[in-house]
Amino acid sequence: MKDVAFRKRQLMNLQTGLNDLEGEFKKAFEKDFGIVGFNCYLSQIAFTKTDLVNNIQNVEKWTKPKSINTSLIAFPGSSKIVYEPLGVVLVISSWNYPLYTAIPPIAGAIAAGNCVVLKPSELAPYSSNLLVQLFKYLDQDCFRIIEGGIQVAQTITRQPFDLIIFTGSPEKGKLVAKAASENLVPCILELGGKSPTIIDNDAKLQAAAQRIIQCRYANAGQTCIACDYILIHEDVVGQFAEILKREMLSWYGSEPYNSKDYNRIITEFHTQRLADMITEDHGGAIIVGGQFDVKQKYVAPTVVMNPKLTSKMMTEEIFGPILPIITFKNLSDAIKFVNERPKPLILYYFGGRSSHQKMIENYTSSGSLSINDTIMNMICHEMPFGGVGNSGYGAYHGKAGFLGCSHAKPVLNKSTLNIYPLSARYAPYTEHKQKILNLFFKMSEVTQAGAIKGVVCVSAVLCLSILAATGQLTSLYRYIARFFSIDQFLDLFRLLIYQYLSQKQFDPYTMFQKTILLQYKCILFNLLFHNYKIIKSSYFGDQNYYKQKMDVISSAPSKGNPLILEQRSHSFIPRKDYKGEPIIRGGKKHKIRFKDENQIILGSQCLDIQFKVENWKKYNEDVTLTQAQEPPCLCVLL
Numbered sequence: 001m002k003d004v005a006f007r008k009r010q011l012m013n014l015q016t017g018l019n020d021l022e023g024e025f026k027k028a029f030e031k032d033f034g035i036v037g038f039n040c041y042l043s044q045i046a047f048t049k050t051d052l053v054n055n056i057q058n059v060e061k062w063t064k065p066k067s068i069n070t071s072l073i074a075f076p077g078s079s080k081i082v083y084e085p086l087g088v089v090l091v092i093s094s095w096n097y098p099l100y101t102a103i104p105p106i107a108g109a110i111a112a113g114n115c116v117v118l119k120p121s122e123l124a125p126y127s128s129n130l131l132v133q134l135f136k137y138l139d140q141d142c143f144r145i146i147e148g149g150i151q152v153a154q155t156i157t158r159q160p161f162d163l164i165i166f167t168g169s170p171e172k173g174k175l176v177a178k179a180a181s182e183n184l185v186p187c188i189l190e191l192g193g194k195s196p197t198i199i200d201n202d203a204k205l206q207a208a209a210q211r212i213i214q215c216r217y218a219n220a221g222q223t224c225i226a227c228d229y230i231l232i233h234e235d236v237v238g239q240f241a242e243i244l245k246r247e248m249l250s251w252y253g254s255e256p257y258n259s260k261d262y263n264r265i266i267t268e269f270h271t272q273r274l275a276d277m278i279t280e281d282h283g284g285a286i287i288v289g290g291q292f293d294v295k296q297k298y299v300a301p302t303v304v305m306n307p308k309l310t311s312k313m314m315t316e317e318i319f320g321p322i323l324p325i326i327t328f329k330n331l332s333d334a335i336k337f338v339n340e341r342p343k344p345l346i347l348y349y350f351g352g353r354s355s356h357q358k359m360i361e362n363y364t365s366s367g368s369l370s371i372n373d374t375i376m377n378m379i380c381h382e383m384p385f386g387g388v389g390n391s392g393y394g395a396y397h398g399k400a401g402f403l404g405c406s407h408a409k410p411v412l413n414k415s416t417l418n419i420y421p422l423s424a425r426y427a428p429y430t431e432h433k434q435k436i437l438n439l440f441f442k443m444s445e446v447t448q449a450g451a452i453k454g455v456v457c458v459s460a461v462l463c464l465s466i467l468a469a470t471g472q473l474t475s476l477y478r479y480i481a482r483f484f485s486i487d488q489f490l491d492l493f494r495l496l497i498y499q500y501l502s503q504k505q506f507d508p509y510t511m512f513q514k515t516i517l518l519q520y521k522c523i524l525f526n527l528l529f530h531n532y533k534i535i536k537s538s539y540f541g542d543q544n545y546y547k548q549k550m551d552v553i554s555s556a557p558s559k560g561n562p563l564i565l566e567q568r569s570h571s572f573i574p575r576k577d578y579k580g581e582p583i584i585r586g587g588k589k590h591k592i593r594f595k596d597e598n599q600i601i602l603g604s605q606c607l608d609i610q611f612k613v614e615n616w617k618k619y620n621e622d623v624t625l626t627q628a629q630e631p632p633c634l635c636v637l638l
Contacts, residue, residue: 002085002113004063010110010138011056014103017137018049021130025099028126032098033219034264034297043219044099047378051104054381054398059111062402069447070412073440075422076448077414083406085113087162092153092176094167095121095266096222096319101167102131105188108401114163115142119156122149123266154179161185163405167224168192169317170342170390188394188404191387192224194317195344197374198334198360199240200351201233207372208350209243212323213251215348215374217301220263221321222270225346227374228318231334234327241305241325245288248301256289256300264297265320271297274320278302282311284324331356335363342390343367348374367391 018025022045029040063083070079089109093102098120109116118135120128128147135145146152157164157179165188166176173191180187199208216227232240252259265271275292278299284307289300302322307313313324328334338347347366351357357371367387370377377383378397386395396404424436 004060004113007063007110007113008056008059010142011052011059011107013137014107014110014134015049015052015056017134018045018052018103020137021134024130024133025127028124028130031126032095032124033222033266039218039261039263044097048100048103050379051381051397052107055107055111055402058399059402062111062399063113065411068410069449072443072446072448072451074412074414074448075451076417077412079413080411082409082411083112083403084409086405086407087114088117089114089163089165089405090117090119090156090159090161092119092157092164092166092168093121094224095123096219096224098124098127098131101190105165105167105396105401108396108398109163109165109405111402112405114405116144117156117161118143118145119153120145120147122147158182163188165394165396165404166190170392173392186394188386188396189392190224190385190394190396191345191390191392192317192319193342193344193387193391194228195225195346195348195366196338197227197230197348198331198338198350199230199232199236200331200349200353200356201235202352203236203350204352204372205236205240205243206247209240209247211374212348213244213247213301216323217248217252217262217321218375220265220299222266222319225368225375225378226319227323227348228344229314229324229326231326231328231337233331234329237325237327241287241303244303248288248303252301257291257293257296257298262301265299266297268294268297270320271299274299274318274322277311277313277316277318277320277322278304280312282313283308284311289321331359335359338364343388345387345391346370346377365389 025045026040029044065083066081068079068081070077089105091102091105091109093105102118102120106116106118118131120131122128132145132147135143146156154175157176160183161180163186164176164180166173167190168176170191170193173189177187177189197212199205212227212230215223215225218226252262256262265274271292271294275294278286278290278292282304284304287303287305289302291300292298299321304313304322304324306326307324309315309326313322314326318324326337328337338344344366346368347360347364348370349357349360350372352372360371361369365388368377368383368385378385381398383397384395384400385397386392386400394404395401421436424433424440429437
């Protein structure tokens, strides 16, 4: 299936089948889960369609070979990465989302050019039967579906597939990985686990409650990325509990059993398992729900405050509509609590302080991290979806699914040129050849592209020197002066020399890139607005500038209202030594001051600035700036 057009056609056939059978799938989900109405579309169909569309729109782009840098040692040559299919992929979907755990992995496998065998879960029989109908829209030589129970699953996982994608519990995932290891078959395992939710004392509790309810009780809690338990700061637990009760009443009413937005548990066995968690001596207080009916496969949305850490609901993955809440005093205690347990598939954090968000990001490990929201990470196709440690390995969704189902084959195309010094690689290794080879290996980090760009930069300097020596630089200077003065160019060259002397490693192209950024704005503005002239500041001659490596920006907020800013100790302040050609038009002066860290008041205007200003109050003073002569003056500080 290396033909990209064929892959795209199969994806579009899958999309057509999904649209044709959408009504039938809704009926199947109602029979399997008791889901009705829009909740059925939202939780089972909508996410599946968006992922499929993403694959259709990007398959041609993803399959293109990717050019990469070639080391100077391999000169002359070119390198690229070619993405080729693995072969035949086995997808084992889960019963809780029979469509969403099947189609996105299949779409990634098809986009990568693989043939696919699907094994749907036998616990959702009506959905499984419809998936058989859906597969009839695909090429029967490349795509097959196998229904069956545990015995079928055990048999097919022992077959020599090229990749297995499995969605399920960690216990079942270990069995799949063990069976696959007999044939050295790689796996992508999405295994779930106990995903914690941390609520800090500065969290927006209303939003947190709404988003946690949506995540925890969607599909009656039978979701691998559901909030398995809450860790909440003790200062806000009482307020949060009241908000949670009020929101749950608003969502599902006083009788969730009759709510069209709340469905049933998949089997009586799993209903009894959840009932045992509620009725055991868990040591907590049930503040919401607690009702269940095993025969009707119903468990009410339930909240348990401070259960024992040794209870079933705190040691096993709940996978149902039960939400334990545990309090903590300090965020470090919550981080320690999470780190003492197996790594979760996803971690949710609600809080506004960026320092605390960084702590969660840096000192915890999870398949994904979602800050101040739940579920929505599943819609972001650029974000891989997968676990780490006990919650699985590998990832799919979007491009991650394509890459996971592909072999990234590196291709080096080397010239047959064999002249000196390239021939030094061959024996006999004389002392001279050894010196040449040692020099090559010392330059192993230098790429062909980087070397060529460096040669171009050096050649440009040599050409300028020759032009200057022959007296032909005058005409070139006149042309360059239209964009920036030669003094500015010499200032840039001096800065380049300073960087060369102050750094251990010399990368002329990178340094030139960084240096040229100091004046790209003045060139850009002069090209766009020819009636602007550029005034050079004399500040560039200050040696302290070089020592502190201060970056400088330019800004032209509006014609006739020049604004000059410089950076000192990471704060932008107005310059007081403006040396332009000030003209007081109509006797009116413009005063500039900071409004806050992101805005400046210039005359009667309030202007946004591009960079955040720290300690702006320290520099909040009036500085007189005036309008300039015609043509309007763009004041640039380099």
